[in-house]
Amino acid sequence: MDMSRRMALSALVAFAPICRTYARQAPADTYPNRPIRLISPYEPGGGVDIMARLVARNLGSELGVAVVVENRPGAGGVVGTQALTAAAPDGYTLILDSPSPLVVAPYLMKKLNYDPHKDLEPISLIADVPAVLLVKNDSPIHTVADLLAMARKAPGKLTFSSSGLGGTAHLSAQLLKVLADVDMLHVPYKGTAPAIQAVITGEVTMTFADMTAGLPFARNHQLRAVAVTTPKRTPALPDVPTVAETVPHYAASVWYGVLAPKGTPRPIIDKLNLALVKFVHTPEVNKMLVDEGAEPAGSSPEQFRAFLRRESERWGDVIRKSGLQPQ
Structure with missing residues (x-):
């Protein structure tokens, strides 16, 4: 091998780690550079839709791009959630979701085309209502x-x-x-x-x-x-x-959280998480949520994932005891 070829090969070997580092960093460094779609899996006017529009407005301000709410209702939130799982895992399609399609549907639907614990990337809880x-x-x-x-x-x-x-x-x-x-x-x-x-x-x-x-x-x-x-x-x-x-031990609420498709790069998940947690805890948004009866949340992706597991077990037990059958 002549010297010029050896030098070229050495340069490629030395440059490879830099390329890998850039490849890992590039998605978050340039993200977002176009509007983000936020799926609301219910009809306009409901609690999820109201919260989705609050999230879209404030997340857009934090990230400096438009966040556009898209209503995809049907089957108790399942249609919209399924649409998320089919989206590209690039951070430009998210969902503001709630318990029904994430922790209840697996117990009540015989044919569910997604696994909430495997096909979605939790980003952050937003509020408990x-x-x-x-x-x-x-x-x-x-x-x-x-x-x-x-x-x-x-x-x-x-x-x-x-x-x-x-x-x-x-x-x-x-x-x-x-x-x-x-x-x-x-x-x-x-x-x-x-x-x-x-x-x-x-x-x-x-x-x-x-x-x-x-x-x-x-x-x-x-x-x-x-x-x-x-x-x-x-x-x-x-x-x-x-x-x-009146009824001891009774406790129920609807919580809202933002999720992305499975495979969304972790740097993008982290960037979204930082923006979501930041705006949830700003004094203005915090007061707005409390005034509307909500308890502001904000969590790490890992905390949200563990929360989903606990909620799934809890409501699965209620569904079994109530005798509800999958349809």
Whole structure:
């Protein structure tokens, strides 16, 4: 081998680690340089959609690019979540997701085309939100005790609406049924907004609406807030008791988190995580979330992944005890 070829080969060998380092760093160094799509897997106007638009606005400000919300509703959030798993793992398609498609759907759907624990990259939790039990203003139900007494007097006669199978309202009611040993009839709707409207029109007795969607109806007295589902009362409705004050050990909430497709480079995950956690804990956003009944979260990807495992086990147990079967 002549000297020029040896020198060229030596240069290539010396340059290889630099190339590998650049390859690892380049995605995060240049990311993002175009708009990001944030999937909201539910209809406009519901709690997930409201939170998705808050995230999009603030994440876009942190990253310096537009973050555009795309509603992909269907099958209790499964359609939108499945769309994420089919997206390129480049950081330009994310999802603002909730318990139903991530920890409930595997127990309630026979054919689920993704594994929430293998096909998604958790980035950060955003907030934990109570649900609020809402009834008509002229309803005889003023307390959880009233509700349970009526349910026991006429099993299966009380009706509750939900945004669909496995949604916040459905699981909150199922947990109450299991812990209080009562029977109530589930009436699913296509989204949170029509589920709430069904209470207003008297089509159903009640609903458990996540706070971001249900709070305005309680505050303007369109509906009566009977109880909240978290262990402690919420500052947003300080005079409204918890379900647990009547039914010990009751605790349910809807949480929101941002995820990416499996295989998204870790430097991009870390950059997104830093931006999300930063804006969640800014005084303005923190106050906005608390005022809307939410508890700001923010987490590492590893904490979010472990949280998903725990939630999956917890709600899987509730689903088994309630006798719900996969469809």
